[in-house]
Amino acid sequence: MPNKNYSIELERLIARIKREGITPTLLLHACCAPCSSYVLEYLSQYFKITVFYYNPNIAPTEEYEHRVAEIERFVKEFPAKNPITLIKGKYDPERYYAAVRGLEREPEGGARCKVCFELRLAEAADLAKELGADYFTTTLTISPMKNAPLLNEIGEQESARTGVKHLPSDFKKKGGFKRSTELSAEYNLYRQDFCGCVYSQKEAEERRKHLAEKQLLES
Numbered sequence: 001m002p003n004k005n006y007s008i009e010l011e012r013l014i015a016r017i018k019r020e021g022i023t024p025t026l027l028l029h030a031c032c033a034p035c036s037s038y039v040l041e042y043l044s045q046y047f048k049i050t051v052f053y054y055n056p057n058i059a060p061t062e063e064y065e066h067r068v069a070e071i072e073r074f075v076k077e078f079p080a081k082n083p084i085t086l087i088k089g090k091y092d093p094e095r096y097y098a099a100v101r102g103l104e105r106e107p108e109g110g111a112r113c114k115v116c117f118e119l120r121l122a123e124a125a126d127l128a129k130e131l132g133a134d135y136f137t138t139t140l141t142i143s144p145m146k147n148a149p150l151l152n153e154i155g156e157q158e159s160a161r162t163g164v165k166h167l168p169s170d171f172k173k174k175g176g177f178k179r180s181t182e183l184s185a186e187y188n189l190y191r192q193d194f195c196g197c198v199y200s201q202k203e204a205e206e207r208r209k210h211l212a213e214k215q216l217l218e219s
Contacts, residue, residue, distance in 0.1 A: 004152070005170075006152050007169070007174060024134035025047065025131075025132070026136065026137065027050050027137075028049050028051050029054060032196070034184040034189050035143060036071055036074065037189065039180075050133065051084060052124050052127055053086065053088050054124060056092045056095050064091055064196075073187075074187055074189060124138065125155075137166060141172065142176055143177070148169070155168075
């Protein structure tokens with residue numbers, strides 16, 4: 001994987017945008033409201049943003065609907081400098097399960113996650129092309145648990161395929177993740193402790209169980 005500082009790349013690009021006095025359009029794939037909070041606060045200063053909520057990996061349906069409602073609320077309530085609109089993608093969990101078939105036992109962050117990233121970013125890039133957006137990117141790089149170089153690499157591949165420029169990012173840098181937790185508290189956003197898929201939920205449940213057992217033994 002290329003050894004790049006995607007946070008610095010983004011800063012340089014934004015500096016050029018400011019010098020040129022332009023406001024490009026951005027298709028922003030969003031995984032959830034908490035992760036979107038800081039990203040929107042930062043990027044809406046420089047871009048007209050279409051938030052694309054496309055996450056067929058999330059289960060069960062109630063969890064998906066809860067996350068949709070939260071990002072819809074945040075977009076409505078957040079006082080952005082430039083326009084932010086929301087597009088809700090199709091909820092098609094069977095497409096996700098078909099894509100990751102055979103990878104069910106992969107650990108969180110492994111090959112299953114790579115396929116999931118590819119699925120969602122391909123859909124985002126296709127929509128960005130359809131809308132004529134100048135750039136596309138994803139909020140996923142704000143998570144300390146997500147592989148930012150891999151996400152950027154996939155974004156660059158999708159850029160080459162669609163012709164839409166990929167916006168480099170590592171949003172957790174420069175205090176981004178911390179700021180997202182502050183905004184989540186400020187807007188009372190629902191924060192989950194798992195990625196969203198049934199496999200990550202199972203791992204989260206096992207972590208909680210092990211922690212409870214450890215605390216019991218130490219008490």
